[in-house]
Amino acid sequence: MNPIRSLLGFGLFGMALAGQAQPSFTAPPPSTTVVADASLRRAAYLARVQEAITWRASQAKPGDPATVGLADIAAKLALGQDAALCSARLVELMKAPTGDMFWMFPVTAISYLGRDQLSTEAKAAVREAWRTYMPLRGDTENHWAMYYTSMYLMAQLWPGEAGDRWFNGKSSQENFEEARDYLIHWSKLTTTIGQGEYDCTHYIGEYSIPMLYLATWAADPAMRQRGHMMLDYVMADYAVETLNGIYIGSHARTDDKTVLEKWNGLSSFFGWLMLGNCPPTAAYGGWGPYFAVAAKNYELPEVIYRIGTDRAGTYTHLERKRTRHRWRYSDERNPAVYKTTYVTKDYAVGSDQGGLLQPIQQHSWDVTWAVPDPRGVHNTLFSTQPHYSTRELMMYFTEMPDSMPAAVTFQGKPTYISEAKLLGGSPYEQIFQQDDTVISLSDVPAGENFQQVNGFFSKDLARLEEDPSGWIFVQGGKTYIAYRPLAAYEWKPLDEGGKRLRSPHAKNGTLVQAAAESEFKDWEAFKSAIRALPLEIKLTPKPGVKFTTLRGKKIECVYGAAPKVDGRILNYAKEWTLFKGPYLNADVGSGTLTMTHGKLKRVLDFNTLTIADSVTVP
Numbered sequence: 001m002n003p004i005r006s007l008l009g010f011g012l013f014g015m016a017l018a019g020q021a022q023p024s025f026t027a028p029p030p031s032t033t034v035v036a037d038a039s040l041r042r043a044a045y046l047a048r049v050q051e052a053i054t055w056r057a058s059q060a061k062p063g064d065p066a067t068v069g070l071a072d073i074a075a076k077l078a079l080g081q082d083a084a085l086c087s088a089r090l091v092e093l094m095k096a097p098t099g100d101m102f103w104m105f106p107v108t109a110i111s112y113l114g115r116d117q118l119s120t121e122a123k124a125a126v127r128e129a130w131r132t133y134m135p136l137r138g139d140t141e142n143h144w145a146m147y148y149t150s151m152y153l154m155a156q157l158w159p160g161e162a163g164d165r166w167f168n169g170k171s172s173q174e175n176f177e178e179a180r181d182y183l184i185h186w187s188k189l190t191t192t193i194g195q196g197e198y199d200c201t202h203y204i205g206e207y208s209i210p211m212l213y214l215a216t217w218a219a220d221p222a223m224r225q226r227g228h229m230m231l232d233y234v235m236a237d238y239a240v241e242t243l244n245g246i247y248i249g250s251h252a253r254t255d256d257k258t259v260l261e262k263w264n265g266l267s268s269f270f271g272w273l274m275l276g277n278c279p280p281t282a283a284y285g286g287w288g289p290y291f292a293v294a295a296k297n298y299e300l301p302e303v304i305y306r307i308g309t310d311r312a313g314t315y316t317h318l319e320r321k322r323t324r325h326r327w328r329y330s331d332e333r334n335p336a337v338y339k340t341t342y343v344t345k346d347y348a349v350g351s352d353q354g355g356l357l358q359p360i361q362q363h364s365w366d367v368t369w370a371v372p373d374p375r376g377v378h379n380t381l382f383s384t385q386p387h388y389s390t391r392e393l394m395m396y397f398t399e400m401p402d403s404m405p406a407a408v409t410f411q412g413k414p415t416y417i418s419e420a421k422l423l424g425g426s427p428y429e430q431i432f433q434q435d436d437t438v439i440s441l442s443d444v445p446a447g448e449n450f451q452q453v454n455g456f457f458s459k460d461l462a463r464l465e466e467d468p469s470g471w472i473f474v475q476g477g478k479t480y481i482a483y484r485p486l487a488a489y490e491w492k493p494l495d496e497g498g499k500r501l502r503s504p505h506a507k508n509g510t511l512v513q514a515a516a517e518s519e520f521k522d523w524e525a526f527k528s529a530i531r532a533l534p535l536e537i538k539l540t541p542k543p544g545v546k547f548t549t550l551r552g553k554k555i556e557c558v559y560g561a562a563p564k565v566d567g568r569i570l571n572y573a574k575e576w577t578l579f580k581g582p583y584l585n586a587d588v589g590s591g592t593l594t595m596t597h598g599k600l601k602r603v604l605d606f607n608t609l610t611i612a613d614s615v616t617v618p
Contacts, residue, residue: 023055024048024272025280029373032244032277034310038302041276048273049295052280053078056289065089070106071289077113078293086114087122094125100135101143104150105209109293111157112217127165130154134167139397141197141324142206144182149210152179153217180223183214187230191591191606193334194321194578197358199237201247201254201265205287207234208270216297225609228298232604232611235274235300236595238267239308240317240583241341241350245271245278246379248368249341249350252321253361256415259423260456260496262366263374274300275308279375301613306597307583316435317341317581320588323357329395338572340433346370346516347479351438353572354431356387359396360413362425365438367514369477371460378458378498381474381481383510385442386450387426388417419450420492420500432563432570437549441486441509441559443542451506455483459497463523469531472501473523480520482530484511486537486545507539509559515550 024030035041057075060068068089076082090110097103110118111126118126137147155176163169170178197203211234214227241248247267258265263278269285271278273295280288321337337357341350351365366382390401397404408416415421428444444451457464463475472483489503513530520526529550536546544558556564563570578586579593586593591606599616 023280023284024051025282025284027279029279029375030272030276032309034306035276041302041305042299044276045273045300046296048276049292052273052284052289052292055284056292057081060085065092069093070103070110074106074109074113074293075289077110077117080117083114083117084119086110086117087119090114090118090122091125094129097129097133097135101138101146101150103133104135104154105146105213106290108150108153108213109290111154112213113293127158130158131165131167141186141195142200142203145186145207145210148179148182148186149213151175152183152223153213155179156217156219183223183226187226187606188591190230191233191586191593191604192578192589194319194337195237196252196322196324196334198252198319198321198337199241199247199250199339201251201258201262201267202285203253203266204234204238204247204270205266205285205291209287209291212291212294212298216294222609225611226606229604229606229609229611231298232301232304232602233593235270236304236307236584236593237319237579238270239275239304240581241343241348242271242275242278242308243343243348243368243370244374245275245308246368246374247271248343248348248366250339250352250365251361251363252324252337252358254363254423255361255412256423259363260378260380260458260498261374261376262368262380263377268374271308275305277309279373301595301602303595303597303600303602303613306600307595310597311343311345312582312598314342314344315582317343317584318576318579320576320578324359324396326395327398329391336573336576338576342433342436344436344516346477346518347436347514349433349436349438349512349514351431351433354426354429354440356392356395356425356427358425359392360408360416361423363423364425364429365431365433365440367436367438367476367479367481367512369479371477378456378460378496379476381456381458381461381476381483381512382422383440383453383455383501384422384424385426385429385440385444385508386419386421386452386454387424387428387444388421388449392427419452420454420502421450422454422456422500430557430559432555432557434549434553434555434565435551436514437547437551437553437555438512439509439545439547439555439557439563440511441543441545441557442507443559444506444508446506451504453485453487453489453501453503453505453508453510455485455489455501455503455510456494457499457501459494461498465527467527467531471527471530473527473530475517475523478517480515480517480523480526482513482526484535484537486510486539486543505539507543509543509545511535511537511545511547513550 060072161172211231218224266285269288272280319339322334347369486509487505492500534548542559595602603612
């Protein structure tokens with residue numbers, strides 16, 4: 001087949017799909033073919049943008065204004081439709097605002113999209129709402145990104161006004177300067193010591209949307225450039241840790257559903273929109289249309305597209321992030337987080353170093369395997385040391401401690417205090433990854449909640465065999481996985497399907513080795529190879545493992561000590577930079593990010609707010 005004609009057909013198919021009635025989240029999965037032609041990529045991207053906006057606008061029912069929400073108004077204004085309806089409905093919606101910063105950024109988008117479409121009455125209603133409604137600023141990094149971007153743009157829209165015109169009593173200039181200073185501070189913090197809410201399966205949108213809005217509507221060229229560069233930064237950070245558009249490895253925050261069905265997060269909307277290789281989640285992730293309404297003003301750099309779709313074989317990628325701000329029980333405000341991700345075409349293995357790096361929703365490690373269509377599929381395997389405590393919450397939050405653990409379960413985190421939980425970090429878990437091998441060790445003191453390990457075994461495994469050697473052998477997709485519990489266990493059924501391995505022992509751990517099906521003659525050959533690998537396990541006085549991996553590396557891990565590889569003691573602080581790998585590289589403190597793919601190179605320099613693109617000439 002002629003490759004040019006093949007790509008042309010793919011591009012036309014993508015545009016045709018975007019134009020038909022069936023939304024992409026119910027259509028067949030998109031092709032993972034790399035689109036080499038930049039003009040075809042751009043056309044397909046704009047078609048997907050149009051699809052998301054058009055679908056959102058169509059959800060408003062004719063003759064029923066109550067069905068018209070802020071997202072529908074934003075979509076209609078982006079399409080230049082029904083300005084009178086949007087204006088009338090906006091007047092009603094501004095009478096009783098709710099949602100804090102999640103209200104602010106939609107109204108900001110509407111205000112800019114509707115500058116030449118909304119009625120005088122609608123604009124006045126919006127202005128009055130920003131005087132009388134006091135949205136909370138929130139207490140997380142994504143909250144502040146939304147809050148301060150909204151404040152910056154709205155203060156820019158209404159300059160020169162006194163404090164009595166604003167809900168917080170500050171003048172337009174004061175609000176503008178405070179927002180500007182925070183946004184500059186946050187971009188410097190992120191590009192020098194790493195993001196705090198890093199690699200989130202949902203909150204990627206709460207950073208991408210504000211940065212797109214700055215890149216689109218900031219009048220100051222420097223802030224507009226900063227927004228553009230930070231959006232590049234977030235997208236590159238995402239693309240390098242994807243498997244066919246699905247976010248892989250460890251996450252600062254995910255949720256009880258997405259930790260099992262890794263596709264089912266807002267991040268997959270960006271896989272669909274930016275990379276074109278992943279079906280979007282239902283309703284385009286909910287927040288996706290808010291990105292789409294301004295998305296025509298952004299073009300994903302080719303180097304990032306290639307990093308996300310066109311890999312030259314297996315690679316290891318290292319990242320250094322930071323914890324969220326710690327308010328108590330820590331000598332450091334933002335201790336470092338060290339991430340490792342190993343990516344092949346069939347599967348990926350990713351992890352952090354363990355410990356309590358984030359409150360409530362941390363996901364520390366997993367194996368994820370590729371599937372033809374990820375919707376409804378639990379294509380992952382992992383274990384966790386379940387933990388909850390008032391101390392954890394007080395480390396990261398400022399609320400009073402008495403009722404907070406129970407209160408958390410009513411705030412969208414229903415499993416937080418459950419012994420069956422599969423989500424969350426633990427101060428008593430230590431993790432090390434070498435290539436596609438993971439060792440997790442836990443040593444839970446007496447009196448602490450849940451002295452056990454929970455392992456997740458998917459409903460979608462093709463095989464699961466418990467071997468007399470102590471190994472549990474499983475297959476997911478084209479991936480073979482060997483799972484070795486360090487202590488005795490039992491099986492518990494899961495409501496979501498699949499099984500939970502419950503190992504109720506304080507001194508405990510998990511050893512996992514992944515491999516591609518294609519590496520072995522057959523299933524029996526894989527099992528024989530694993531059984532033949534040298535392995536020593538001890539649980540007292542401290543849990544420890546000595547293991548020679550399938551890749552020939554001799555690993556030695558003891559709880560409470562630095563890991564050893566081939567006799568060399570690992571030093572995370574010296575060996576992990578902000579980004580390190582074949583595609584992304586950045587030194588701690590540098591304020592720069594270098595992206596490379598083949599002959600392509602793009603350098604973001606936040607010290608000078610410059611972007612340098614180059615192509616290597618043979």
